[in-house]
Amino acid sequence: MEVQARGVAKVFPNRRRGDVEAIAHVDMDVAPGEFVSILGPSGCGKSTFLYIVGGFVEATGGSVSVGGTPITGPGPERGIVFQEFALFPWKTVHGNITYGLAEQGLSRREQQERAEHYIHMVGLQGMERLYPKELSGGMKQRVAIARTLATDPDVLLMDEPLGALDAQTRAEMQTELSSIWERTGKTVLFVTHAVEEALFFSDRVVVFSQRPARIKSVVDVEIPRPRDRKGILRDPRFAELHHHLWDLLHETRPSTQTGAATAEAPVDGG
Ligand SMILES: Nc1ncnc2c1ncn2[C@@H]1O[C@H](COP(=O)(O)OP(=O)(O)OP(=O)(O)O)[C@@H](O)[C@H]1O
Ligand SMILES: [Mg+2]
Structure with a gap:
């Protein structure tokens, strides 16, 4: 099922301290069976965006449709893993x-x-x-x-689902999730802070700006599949993309420029 976000905006009203604009404007298309990750600075509006797609938070502007149907709330075709677990x-x-x-x-x-x-x-x-x-x-x-x-669910919405795991368990879960996705063809929207995790999983990585969120850049991950966690570290495209995304996140260069590989690209795999 495809996910289509058009001009999504969100303002949290607050009378005492002033309204919080979490999302300025986000357009996003996730094709059926595609794995898309969202990267962005802390507090930029990633969770808010995911919860809007999940139907748990109402957008103050724009719209989201899933499988061609505008969403009005949560639905069984969308499964969400909350950042705070919510058990x-x-x-x-x-x-x-x-x-x-x-x-x-x-x-x-x-x-x-x-x-x-x-x-x-x-x-x-x-x-x-x-x-x-x-x-x-x-x-x-x-x-x-x-x-x-x-x-x-057909559509998986995952908000830093591996963030609380130790390195070993995280690696195992990455392999497991990736093989589930390859087997089932689910559509996945995945929020993470880990650049290497985004590269391991994704067809595309969407980088959000500082709050209020806009799309700063969309990066295609043209690393062949199946990917394995170790092999990917040796792929020169991985180093190049890692460097590029790192720069985008740390705003050290204009978002339109493509990254170049350097010997210092961090490739520790996390
Ligand atoms: N229910 C809410 N009421 C008021 N403000 C909120 C609410 N939820 C989020 N915000 C605000 O919206 C902004 C975006 O929050 P959000 O949780 O989406 O960020 P995030 O990108 O997921 O951050 P992190 O990477 O730290 O998880 C923040 O300024 C936050 O304080
Ligand atoms: Mg969050």
Whole structure:
């Protein structure tokens, strides 16, 4: 399913301290099956944009359509992983994951099978009966990912979904998510702070300006697939794109100029 944003704008009204303009103007087209990442400085409006596409926050200007239909709120074709996990504190790991499946009308057995599959995928076997307060940040984040994947939405909206994970788990989840995407052809809109992660996953990387967000640049990632995390680090295109995106994020050169590879390009893979 394609996602189409036209002139999306958002102002958060605040009478005492003055209104906050989070998004000035964003046009975006994500093709069916495309993986697009959003990079941008902290506080620039990335989450707000994702929540508007998810239907959780209402835009004050412009419109978003998904699969050709203008959105009016959340919908089952869009699955979102919130930056703050947003688990139900009164439900166990298992209960959090099966909640959406029950809503979709799956039988008990189907719920159980789906839950087991995704619990295994995110490496939380044996923790099914724990409550969110008993989990580490990284575990909670993995529950949030499993919960969203389990409902099998056409469009995945992920807000720094791997940000709370240790390097090892993060690498495993990157490989896992990337293979899910390759297998299922889901449309993904992915917010991250990690340049190398954006390059590993994406067909295109959209760079947002400082708040209020506008699109500063759109970078095509022409690195052949399938990509593997180690191999990509040796690809000269990776170094070049990494350098270019790094510069865009740190505003050291005009956004229209293309980047050139240098020996100093950070290629540590994160
Ligand atoms: N519900 C809200 N009410 C008022 N202001 C808000 C609300 N949500 C976000 N904002 C403001 O909108 C701006 C953009 O916030 P947003 O969370 O979208 O940034 P972000 O790019 O996701 O940042 P980060 O990278 O740190 O997650 C910020 O100035 C924030 O304070
Ligand atoms: Mg955010």
